[in-house]
Amino acid sequence: MQLLETLCRLAAPSGHEDPMTAFVLDYVQQNQAKWQHQPRVLAGEGFQDCVVLVFGQPRTAVFAHLDSIGFMVRYGRQLVAIGGPETQAGYRLVGHDAEGEIDCALTINEETETLGYEFSRELPRGTELTFRCDFRETDATVQSCYLDNRLGVWTALRLCETLEHGIIAFSCGEEHGGGTVPFLAQYIYDHYGVRQALICDITWVTEGVHLGQGCVISLRDSLIPRRTYVDRIRAIAARAGIAVQLEVEDIGGSDAKELQRAAQPWDWCFVGAPEDHVHTPDELVDKRDIASMLALYQVLLCEL
Structure with a gap:
């Protein structure tokens, strides 16, 4: 395996x-x-x-x-889905950009049902995030x-x-x-x-x-x-x-x-x-x- x-x-x-x-x-x-x-x-x-x-x-x-499947950073701290991932607040998402590695948490706005992320900084639009692998x-x-x-x-x-x-x-x-x-x-x-x-x-x-x-x-x-x-x-x-x-x-x-x-x-x-x-x-x-x-x-x- x-x-x-x-x-x-x-x-x-x-x-x-x-x-x-x-x-x-x-x-x-x-x-x-x-x-x-x-x-x-x-x-x-x-x-x-x-x-x-x-x-x-x-x-x-x-x-x-x-x-x-995965996610892409939209504007600000918004995410949009790539394909049809299941979403649950707290899912760990990883990626990288020009400033380094990213390990963040998926968030869900209950009122607007929009996806977002919790991280120490705002990510550039277009950044791709995928589920953190726990094999x-x-x-x-x-x-x-x-x-x-x-x-x-x-x-x-x-x-x-x-x-x-x-x-x-x-x-x-x-x-x-x-x-x-x-x-x-x-x-x-x-x-x-x-x-x-x-x-x-x-x-x-x-x-x-x-x-x-x-x-x-x-x-x-x-x-x-x-x-x-x-x-x-x-x-x-x-x-x-x-x-x-x-x-x-x-x-x-x-x-x-x-x-x-x-x-x-x-x-x-x-x-x-x-x-x-x-x-x-x-x-x-x-x-x-x-x-x-x-x-x-x-x-x-x-x-x-």
Whole structure:
């Protein structure tokens, strides 16, 4: 879990993903010699802060977003949310500006329901703040801010160790809407003819989805994937004997929303571990679900 903790401690709210981009590129450079197969690395000019790893003759693309939720200083001591973080007075927020490191407390004006911060000085407008990371690991669970989607990134990087054929696309901007998937999807389709995808992200615990019972295959959220493709994924999981849960929701979204609306005929399915305390500093995931998620991705990339 050392790699996961390192990822969770990196601040990369939507719009400012380059610290995560730099880490991923360095990680690939430092580790790819130990992988069973080496990828072609696409990044830099034309890819903004995204990273695309192309292995062999790909049939499937895995999308994992690099960004997280957070906050941005507005005017005076006001804050505005980046994405949809849960808010509670007293949450510790961290960041930095030209004067140094920042460790402050989230405040909520009860009358106006506006967000703010408590700190020894006023922060420059545009300063980004993220939850302070308190990474906690037990024999059974991992708890931290930003497991959404650092755990998806972790899974994708671990998948690279054995991947022979496939594409790993690290995207940006998912938490705040829009994002970079449209141009990534077109590039991947145009250059490699790939038109089926897995969304490597984290979902939530509900009355029908529980910790410790396996990775989630989503039948729908606010969008509905094509059933024949999802059924193929379910059949592969069943043959492999991997514990999975099925999710049916009417809200929520992911990088899949851009694939659903693409001009190209993309198939997609959300496949990810469930977590409790979503979008708080205390996101909680069961290690059995982490193991299920990685195992399922490994077999899916071989058989899809």
